[in-house]
Amino acid sequence: MxxxxxxxxxxxxxxxxxxxxxxxxxxxxxxxxxxxxxxxxxxxxxxxxHRPVIQGETRYFVKEFEEKRGLREMRVLENLKNMIRETNEHTVPECRDAMESSLKDVLQRLQAANDSVRRLQEKEQERRKMYNDHLVASEKQHQLQWEELMREEPHRRAAVDEEHRRAVERLREQYAEMEKDLSKFATF
Structure with a gap:
């Protein structure tokens, strides 16, 4: 042996x-x-x-596992490669074409929206300018009316004071007459 x-x-x-x-x-x-x-x-x-037997079995298991795993990984890598090729050859160009056509449409709509907004802004500026001009003119008119009122105020005050003085005078005369009339009745 x-x-x-x-x-x-x-x-x-x-x-x-x-x-x-x-x-x-x-x-x-x-x-x-x-x-x-x-x-x-x-x-x-x-x-x-049992070490030699176990080592041999371990080597065999690892070899089989790596072969199966390697084949599975090769299949996965092959599938990924096919998917990437299909994406590059078909999907990306289709997406690019769709994007370009959509972007042209979007750009046209965006340009139209920009033009509309610009026109609206111009109209708003014109309206504000007209409003401000009207406000300034109205303010000037009110200022002129105020100045005229302040010039006429002493004359009106004098007229009101004169009218008040006359009314007070009339009331005095009226009360004086009423007192005379009452004094006649007070003798009863």
Whole structure:
């Protein structure tokens, strides 16, 4: 079982009639014990030491796993490559064409909206200018009316004061007459 020299099967003796049989017998005990121990070590390592088997199985599992995984990843990468090619060849140009046609329409609408807004702003500015001009003219007219009122105010005040003085005078005369009339009745 070991690969060193001639092997004698365990539990078997050397073949009789061979040359040097005596020499073997005298050395055979030591040599056979050595061979038996060696064979026992090999048997023990094969029965109890599972590291080589486990390492072999582990290598086999890893190899199989990597092959399957590699094939799966290759399929995924191939699918991605096909999808990217299809996107580049078909989808992107279609999107670009749709975008360009839509953008032209959007730009035209935007230009029209800008023109409308500009016209509205111009109208609003004109309306504000007219309103401000009207407001300024109205303010000037009110100022002139106020100045005229302030010029006429002393004359009107004098007229009202004169009218009030006359009314007070009339009331005095009327009360004086009423007192005279009452004094006539007071003699009763």
């Amino acid at each position: 070991s690969g060193a020299g001639t092997e004698t099967p365990v539990g078997c003796e050397a073949a009789p009639g061979g040359s040097g049989g005596k020499k073997r017998d005298s050395l055979g005990t030591a040599s056979s014990a050595h061979l038996i121990i060696k064979d026992l070590g090999e048997i023990q390592s094969r029965l109890l030491d």
